[in-house]
Amino acid sequence: MRFLSHAPSPARAGLGVLLAAALAGGAILAAPLTASAAAATYYVDCSHGTNGDGVSAATAWNSLAAVNAHGAFAPGERILLKRGTTCKGQLAPTGSGTQGAPIVIGAFPASGTRPTIAGGGTYNYTGAVQIINQAWWTVQDLHITNTTKEANPKTYRSGLLLLNSNGGRLSGLTVQRVAVDGVRSNPGNGNTRQYGGISALTFGKGSSYDGLRILSSSVTNSSRTGIIVSNNAYPGSWDSAVLISGNRVKSVRGDGIVLIGAKSSRITGNVVTGAGDLGSCSHCGRLGGPSTASAGIWPSNTSKVRIDHNEVSKTRNTGGDGEGFDIDRASVDTVLEYNYAHDNQGGGVLLTGAKNSTIRFNILENNGQGALTFYGKAPSTNTAFYNNTVYVSRASKAKIVRTFGAIKGSKVSFKNNVIYSYGTGVYQWPTKSVTTSSNTLIGNHGSGRPRDAKTSYAAPGLKKPGTGGNGFKTLKGYKPAHPSSFKKGVAIPKSVKTDFFGKRISAKKPPRGAAG
Structure with a gap:
């Protein structure tokens, strides 16, 4: 909000x-x-006892004020500060470089x-x-x-x-x-x-x-x-x-x-x-x-x-x-893809007055309040949430989909997701215009859950979901143990070539969840 x-x-x-x-x-x-x-290259060494002309390390400027007083720097020039030193004050040089010859502030x-x-x-x-x-x-x-x-x-x-x-x-x-x-x-x-x-x-x-x-x-x-x-x-x-x-x-x-x-x-x-x-x-x-x-x-x-x-x-x-x-x-x-969100107090993803948002191939683990949240007082329209893997632990009271402020919005598509819900399992949609297909629901299935004919309640066989930590390297538990037997979802845009882990997938017969 x-x-x-x-x-x-x-x-x-x-x-x-x-x-x-x-x-x-x-x-x-x-x-x-x-x-x-x-x-030209100009040198700054604020540990020097005296101020030089800046044209060499031996005759360096010894203050930021000297740099600022130089006047406009020319394309390709460099201002280098000595490593391990501290300059007090503000650095505000002037002038502009050109394409191929930027002015550089460095070390x-x-x-x-x-x-x-x-x-x-x-x-x-x-x-x-x-x-x-x-x-x-x-x-x-x-x-x-x-x-x-x-x-x-x-x-x-x-x-x-x-x-x-x-x-x-x-x-x-x-x-x-x-x-x-x-x-x-x-x-x-x-x-x-x-x-x-x-x-x-x-x-x-x-x-x-x-x-x-x-x-x-x-x-x-x-x-x-x-x-x-x-x-x-x-x-x-x-x-x-x-x-x-x-x-x-x-x-x-x-x-x-x-x-x-x-x-x-x-x-x-x-x-x-x-x-x-x-x-x-x-x-x-x-x-x-x-x-x-x-x-x-x-x-x-x-x-x-x-x-x-x-x-x-x-x-x-x-x-x-x-x-x-x-x-x-x-x-x-907006396209939100291949991201990892975990242990955020408010939740995984929030939509506030957005239009044509695509949220796909993300892993959302143990985020508070809601994995996917809509702010109804600023309604969003045409939201596509597909091929994500969501994990909510038993200790969590988070909803899978949460709407607050007002129940208002339009056109939500929710497909090919794998949802591990050991909390409430509630889906609080912002609108009645929700299309669901080919989601896999594991654990508790609360009110508002997807009920289309392609909904599956069979565990997809991920190696060890819910064991993510800090860093993408901790997410191997979200890979399928036997990819060849992994249940398929409905077709997704042809522009999508890989899953969360960079593995090539078929857009016509994609996996469910973020990895397949």
Whole structure:
């Protein structure tokens, strides 16, 4: 359940104020980056006693202020911070690169502990590292913090902030191998989820990030959000071809990974643990109101987003929701596939005002309240839930399908699923327009359960279901012991070629559940 009002935006605060504050202060990997022969490399070593000209490691700049004062950097240039050192303050360089010659912020030498940028609590609407209205930058191999001694901060801040404020279409932004922790941002009584670990925010119609990539990075122990990419001008403009891949988010106050106002984008291969975790955030305080609800991974106001091969666990529902995945308001044509959600307090998957959602070949184990949940006050339409494997233990009171807020929605298709239900076994549908076929139900079969002629109550012979732990490697128990005798389901789209484990399957005669 989401409310998409926002904290006061940088655009409303005034870009001039923001710029003044800024200047005051597994996976899919990008190809290795090298500077062109003509492009300069600048060195930063904050352990140096004196400030140099930055053109060599021996004469390095010794402060972030020196970098910021340099003026616009040119395409292909590099800014390298010495590994094992800490620079205090804010890094806010200027200039733009070009395609084939991005400007790189990174580390030297080639190996060792990441250099730390300690923001120390930057100004409102800023980050410890930030790139504002700039194209073709790569930020990599940094450790970023942005913490203060405030008991309950009122300031909105991030670790790394990419900001497009009426900057038009900006391309070529890459973040990779960056570790962010200890960000203290306003956890607020409003929607503050735009700030936290890594934020890429767009304000202004006609402005967007195209091809933004956030790769192989981590966010821990921060408030409020782990990673967020949000275009506030949607549907007037939108981000496109966003890739959020191979990241780890752990113990953040609110949402794990959020994508708002994007088209034709992908969230893949990420691990989110402990989203909505109040316990990890001693400075955050108690929150109230529906806008504090959190989920592990979720899109909103999006079109054609693929969410695949992610693991989400232990999402808390203290502020509301608490599902592993949420396909949120005005998200159209979302595909949620090959994911693993387990031990999330709110549930496995939530749908809120979504249209044309496909949820397939996922494993959902021991998620509280409901494996599949609909929020009826924001009804969803045309939801296809097929070839999933659901496991609910005897200790759980979770429904298989849950609807709350109102019994309202339309067109639900529920096919080829394998359901191990040792709890209540209840199916609370949001609509009467439900089509079921070829599901296998094991254990308790409560009210609303599928009753079509192809429903099976015979155990499918999985090796050891319900024994998943942390990581995809723990899921071998969900493989069939004898695949050749595994009961088949009804036909699925021809575009589906493999099961959860990557095994080739026949779309005409697919297995039941996530693996066959």
